Amino acid sequence: MTSTRVSGHDRSDASIVVPENRRKNGAGFAIPVGGAEEKAGPSVILRRFMALCGGEKANIAIIPTASEVSDTGDRYARLFQDFGAARTTILPIVSRADAGREDYVHALDDVSGIFLTGGNQLRLSTMIGGTDMSRTIRLRHAAGVHVAGTSAGASFLCEHMIAFGEEGSSPLAGAVTLAPGLGLSNSVIIDQHFRQRDRLGRLLTALAYNPFAIGIGLDENTAAFIGPDNVIEVVGSGAITVVDPSELEFSSMARVRRNDPVCLIGIRLHVLDHGSTFDLHTRKALPAMELAERP
Secondary structure (H helix, E strand, C coil): CEEEECCCCCCCCCCCCCCHHHHCCCCCCEEEECCCCCCCCCCHHHHHHHHHCCHHHCEEEEECCCCCCCCHHHHHHHHHHHCCCCEEEECCCCCHHHHCCHHHHHCCCCCCEEEECCCCHHHHHHHHCCCHHHHHHHHHHHCCCEEEEECHHHHHCCCEEEEEECCCCCCECCCEEEEECCCCCCCEEEECCCCCCCCHHHHHHHHHHCCCCEEEEECCCEEEEECCCCEEEEEECCCEEEEECCCCCEECCCCCCCCCECCEECCEEEEECCCCEEECCCCEEECHHHHHHCC
């Protein structure tokens, strides 16, 4: 574990303000990012995450476990330091034994944000799932710490994780494999690099197994800021595809053979851009232009 403390100025966007009613139950934000987020220039997603975490007072733990590139944690640490974070702590968890180390777990005691990098989400689930580290992340999130993950880190955030699957726009039986994730929410299934890698079909397939959750497909450089009030706000240059199966009338998943197309009737789909919102409780989407009219 390395820790770097930097003094400095808050270079976050001063216009980023999170209404107090978004934090009413005390939990933190869960922030899945679609990958390839902007790291130079405006860096809207990363700067907004840091602003939530306290701006120049932010203390951010970085977990690069998903990546096999040795300097991934260092690169994100430098980014947040350049943005003016007070402190960044890298937790180089490369085994289940590491995920149980007391010094790593206690490093989360005073953080204001936790960031999981991209790579392979199965490295996260197999090394961190069911450990003291995963339990502590959930407890800290429930106590108000904001947790973000990009690419593989985004997929891992929720209870139901897409481990891998086939590309394409049509749902195919057996085209996706699910695994348990971190468990910050059980109401959504997240996929990333969505439009760039043509992943609508595998998200639809994941939802067809049990149409309880809502599907969130994140384009690159696009994030879903999921508040403790269960409202998602879209941030970034791409779009979020929301697949809502709550009005599903028919699914052929139980009767089709592997690799056959799945018939789904009654699926609702929204494509939301920067500033748009989706309420996971009411299932209502609003475009950015109507945000000012929300009560």
